[in-house]
Amino acid sequence: MTEKHELQSLPEFFIKGLIVTAAAFLMVFGLNAAMQGFLDAELAVVEEAAARAAAAEAALAGAKTEAEAARLAAEAAVRKAEQYEQFYQKYKTRHCYHYYGQFYEMFENLYNADTIIIGTSHAAHGINPKYLEEAIPRRSWFNFALNGSNPKYYLDWWKVFLESGYPIPETIVFSVDWFMCDDGWLWRRIDFDTNPDCPAAIMRKIRKTRLMQAEDAERAAEIEEKLAAQEAAEAEKEATRADKINWLDLDEVLTWAFNRIPVIYSRDRIPEMLGWYIGGRDADALPAAEGQEETADDIDSDAPLPEVPVYVHERQVDKDNNITSEYYKGYVPWEADYNGRAKDQPCDLKEDQWAALDRLLDVFEDYGIHVVFVECPEYIEGRRARSMDDMGNRRLEEIAEARGITFFNYNIELAGEINADHTNFSDWGHMNTKGSTAFSKLLAARLAEYFETRE
Secondary structure, eight states: OOHHHHHHHHHHHHHHHHHHHHHHHHHHHHHHHHHHHHHHHHHHHHHHHHHHHHHHHHHHHHHOOOHHHHHHHHHHHHHHHHHHHHHHHTTTSTTTTHHHHHHHHHHEEEEEEEEEEEEEEHHHHHOHHHHHHHHHSSOOOOOOOOTOOHHHHHHHHHHHHHHHHHHSSSSEEEEETTTTTTTTTSSSHHHHHSSTSSHHHHHHHHHHHHHHHSSGGGHHHHHHHHHHHHHHHHHHHHHHHHHTOOOTHHHHHHHHHHHHHHHHTTGHHHHHHHHHHHTTOOOOOOEEEEEEOOOOOOOOOSOOOOOOOEOOOOOBBBOOBBGGGBBBBOOOOOOOOOOOOOOOOOOOOOOOHHHHHHHHHHHHHHOOEEEEEEOOOGGGGGGGGTHHHHHHHHHHHHHHHHTTTTTTTTTTTOHHHHHGGGGGGGSSSOOOOHHHHHHHHHHHHHHHHHHHHHO
């Protein structure tokens, strides 16, 4: 009797299972759609600001008199500043905002830097362009360094850099590290920046809006066709990637899902998304700006030209203690308590990463870019690297000598007071605001002398 009863209950159990599965599917599908709507609305606000800036630049290109050009140039500068601020307001709460800021500058060319900095987090948190431009004002600067970046990453990064249309720099200050060819330690891949809702992907969408607004109307169809072809190629590439997935490999499937499904890759933003829907989906307003009481729309040809607005930000710190509100041209301070305690730091340098570094330097040479090596200060007493640092530095010195690259190593021949004081650091390798300020001024003075001898 018991077995017969159990058999009779199986269809009911099966139906309930289907209902639960369908409900779960609908919930996930609904959350996914809600997350996509939230992300699209967030991007739309920045795209609108980008369109206004592009329209102002397009109007400037058609100016017929010097007075009109001056007025339109002022308006374009104001709109560009508003666009930059809107971008900051929308993405300032993202983890490691400086990733987004780096790619924003790459695609929007706000500063058109002729001298750029690349490297790992030691440079992102250690070299402040503010002090370089004060010491060497004839050059324009931007810090494109990114956490966890290795030579292979920068080979892929360079392709995105070329795609963005950023001016080819005259000089690259390459912040090298003795551990830079350990890709277990330096984990960054280009997918982290180009997948959906990642920094480069966001800027590609904004650039599309900007391009369509800025170009002559007669070329709109041609541009739209070109963009459509690019999107089709990307879609085909994505489909090919999906076809190649081994759906029996759980790790591979999860990696694909984590990079492609909005509610999964933006899962940390679910509370923010729910708050946005509950709060009425209001767009963030720009904060008040110093030195700007009227908008560019309010001025006429006889009125004084408006100043470019300067926005003052309330202190904003992300979950890793990056001080987002003090982000400046790629540099972002990182603050953490550090007592100077020594730490074992093993290192496994990979030959394929050294080969990638050589290829990267060949690429820079092909483009006629001058390269300077800089190794940022570390708290030397704070790490025990089992002589691996000597191996890495020795290889870097050999590369620099073979290629005629000047190498400023602040952990060996140029080590000094900064390296000896743990209060300059957030850990043994990353300088805090105090340390990065002192080092940036020191580096600025040395680079000023260096460039003086070259010019």
